[in-house]
Amino acid sequence: MVNKAPQNGSVYGLFEDNKFCLTKDGKTLINVDFTGGATAHRHKFGGGKNQAIAKAAGLNKGATPTVLDATAGMGKDAFVLASLGCNVTLVERQPPVYMMLVDGFRRAISDGSIDWFEQRMQLINKTSHDALQDSISSNQQYDVVYLDPMFPHREKSAAVKKDMALFQSFVGDDADADQLLPLAYQLAQKRVVVKRPDYAPFLNEQTPNSQIKTKKNRFDLYIKAAMV
Numbered sequence: 001m002v003n004k005a006p007q008n009g010s011v012y013g014l015f016e017d018n019k020f021c022l023t024k025d026g027k028t029l030i031n032v033d034f035t036g037g038a039t040a041h042r043h044k045f046g047g048g049k050n051q052a053i054a055k056a057a058g059l060n061k062g063a064t065p066t067v068l069d070a071t072a073g074m075g076k077d078a079f080v081l082a083s084l085g086c087n088v089t090l091v092e093r094q095p096p097v098y099m100m101l102v103d104g105f106r107r108a109i110s111d112g113s114i115d116w117f118e119q120r121m122q123l124i125n126k127t128s129h130d131a132l133q134d135s136i137s138s139n140q141q142y143d144v145v146y147l148d149p150m151f152p153h154r155e156k157s158a159a160v161k162k163d164m165a166l167f168q169s170f171v172g173d174d175a176d177a178d179q180l181l182p183l184a185y186q187l188a189q190k191r192v193v194v195k196r197p198d199y200a201p202f203l204n205e206q207t208p209n210s211q212i213k214t215k216k217n218r219f220d221l222y223i224k225a226a227m228v
Contacts, residue, residue, distance in 0.1 A: 011096065020103035022096055032074055032104030035111045049084055053077050056193045056212050056219035057144050058227030059084055065143030065190060065227065068135065070128040070180060075101055077148060077195070082120040089122045089142070091131040098125045129176060132183035143227070145184040147203065148195040149177035178204040185222055192222040 011022050014029075021029040049059045058065055064085035069078040072090035074097070082088045092098045101123055108117045124131060128147075135142070181204040184192045194203050198218055202208065208220035 013096065013099065019107070020100055022100065030074075030100070032100040034075070034079055034104050034108040034117070035113060051080065052212050052214045052217075052219060053080055053193075053195075054084055056195075056221060057081055057086070057146070058191065059086070061227045063143070063227045066141070067144045067146055068131070068142040068187065069146045069148075070131055070184065071146075071148050071150075072101065072123075073097065073148065073150075075104060077146065078121065081146075082116070083114075085120075086144075087120050087122075089124065091124055091126055091128055093125070093127040095125070098123075128180050129183065132180065132187055136183065136187050140187075141189055142187060143190040145188040145192045146195070147177070147180055147184055147192065149180070149203070151177075151197055151200050181206055181222070185224070188222075188224060190223070190225045190227050192224075194220040194222070196220060 011024055013020060013022055014026075015021070016029055016031075019031045019033065021031040023029045048054065054060060057067060059081075067078070067081055067086050067088045068091065069075075069081075069088055070091045072078055072092040075090055078088045078090045090101065092101055105117075105121065105123060108114055108121075126134070128149075132145070181192065181194070194208070196203070196218055198213070198216055202220060206222070209223040210221040212219040212221070
């Protein structure tokens with residue numbers, strides 16, 4: 001973290017209104033905020049178990065599965081699942097993003113308005129591959145493994161939101177994403193859920209058992225057992 005912008009135009013961290021943010025220009029700031037903004041709005045008004053992510057994870061069947069979110073990013077999908085009763089472990093490998101998540105966790109816990117947060121949300125700093133492999137080796141069990149690897153935007157840069165463009169500029173694409181599906185399938189007790197843009201190929205060229213589609217994305221489901 002620095003107190004002023006570096007001269008080479010790289011991403012840097014700063015505190016703004018008690019939030020740890022990443023920025024390139026000091027104007028477009030991104031941070032993880034579970035108690036306000038779009039994430040909080042989605043929590044309150046997003047549609048509950050009728051949301052596509054909830055259906056993909058099997059919550060519409062009455063289950064509250066344990067979930068390993070192996071590509072946590074900003075933690076938005078993990079937070080939705082946790083808000084609906086799931087215990088979710090978030091894995092994030094990029095140190096800057098992990099730092100934003102740690103700060104988001106800090107503020108969510110200290111805020112006190114989300115009384116379930118600390119019980120249902122766990123965070124670890126590892127690569128997705130290592131987290132999956134370590135979980136398999138230690139015989140940990142998760143009902144659902146969730147993968148949402150970064151994929152290049154097809155739209156022109158002007159159509160991509162500034163915060164997402166900034167996020168992708170330092171996170172890049174997940175070139176090893178195909179390697180995650182076999183490990184995720186081995187670990188998951190019930191299913192693997194893969195979130196993809198509607199134009200993206202199947203992960204690891206593996207056709208899913210089922211799909212749930214939204215306007216711009218889809219959830220590919222690799223089902224091993226019934227969600228009960």
